Amino acid sequence: MPERMTAAPDASPAAPEDALAALRGEIDALDDALHDLVMRRADVVARMAASRVKGDASSFRPGREATILRRLLARHSGPLPPAALARLWREILSASNAMQGGFSVALPEGDAEVYKAARARFGAMAAPDLRAGPEAALAALAEGVAQAAVLPVPAAEGASAWWAGLDAPRLQVVARLPFYAVAPVPRAMVVTRDGPDPSGDDRTLLRFAFGHGGDGAAGAAGADEALRAVAGALRDAGLRPSAPTLLSRQHDALWALAEVEGAVAADDARLSALRARLPSNRVRPLGFYATPIEAAAPDAGGGE
Numbered sequence: 001m002p003e004r005m006t007a008a009p010d011a012s013p014a015a016p017e018d019a020l021a022a023l024r025g026e027i028d029a030l031d032d033a034l035h036d037l038v039m040r041r042a043d044v045v046a047r048m049a050a051s052r053v054k055g056d057a058s059s060f061r062p063g064r065e066a067t068i069l070r071r072l073l074a075r076h077s078g079p080l081p082p083a084a085l086a087r088l089w090r091e092i093l094s095a096s097n098a099m100q101g102g103f104s105v106a107l108p109e110g111d112a113e114v115y116k117a118a119r120a121r122f123g124a125m126a127a128p129d130l131r132a133g134p135e136a137a138l139a140a141l142a143e144g145v146a147q148a149a150v151l152p153v154p155a156a157e158g159a160s161a162w163w164a165g166l167d168a169p170r171l172q173v174v175a176r177l178p179f180y181a182v183a184p185v186p187r188a189m190v191v192t193r194d195g196p197d198p199s200g201d202d203r204t205l206l207r208f209a210f211g212h213g214g215d216g217a218a219g220a221a222g223a224d225e226a227l228r229a230v231a232g233a234l235r236d237a238g239l240r241p242s243a244p245t246l247l248s249r250q251h252d253a254l255w256a257l258a259e260v261e262g263a264v265a266a267d268d269a270r271l272s273a274l275r276a277r278l279p280s281n282r283v284r285p286l287g288f289y290a291t292p293i294e295a296a297a298p299d300a301g302g303g304e
């Protein structure tokens, strides 16, 4: 018989059940302290909403949220996986956003990836508003029925080519989902009426239209020619691409979508440089978003 079985159980200074009770007592005290802080944080958000310091614009500030998450992830240490930290804060941020006014999110129905990305981003507090497709989701946003639209990541064809028809600057891309990922997780884009806010480390989407308006010769603009024109204009304007340029032929035109480093707003001087370089074409910023954090090593939890 092993030696430990011969010792009298109540001779031990800390019986397992006492040790468990002590640790649980510590956890209960910490839960109370955390809960007090979470309630105090919500009081500050309620004061912010009541003071109307943010005016009539939507309460949703994705750049500010990214800044908060980046700061917390940078100071994080200890055994709690960073993905769990991001998940906790995502729920706090979404709840405080919803506290400042109803928050409904328009989504294309039948797109499981977009749905999952939207639920992960906006949490339990946001009402999903399922629409027939990206254009219908954008229409709900434009009408003011929804406060944000979550759409598939831009691609050249099909429903994911919604960017070619995006009515910017009225509607603009403000976030790329997920902001924080440690494993493959659902991806999507967020569009709002209020436009993006800078986070200090952002990427901008720029749309270029070639041969718009039924101009036969220009309408036949070659893909290679368009890609060369975009690359040259970006270089001359001092803008650095952060992803390969997408091309899409639709609405009687050839469209290019470039992602560049930095936040480029409508009044940015680099846009004038682009427009000077491409006089016969149209250049339009579609919004910007916080550069996603891609964690180097996978850990438990996936991301937010």
Ligand SMILES: C=C(O[C@@H]1C=C(C(=O)O)C=C[C@H]1O)C(=O)O
Binding pocket: 045, 048, 059, 060, 061, 062, 064, 065, 068, 092, 093, 096, 097, 100
């Ligand atoms: C509280 C604010 O509103 C929202 C909620 C945030 C929060 O809980 O910290 C941050 C950004 C906004 O999306 C804010 O703008 O600071």
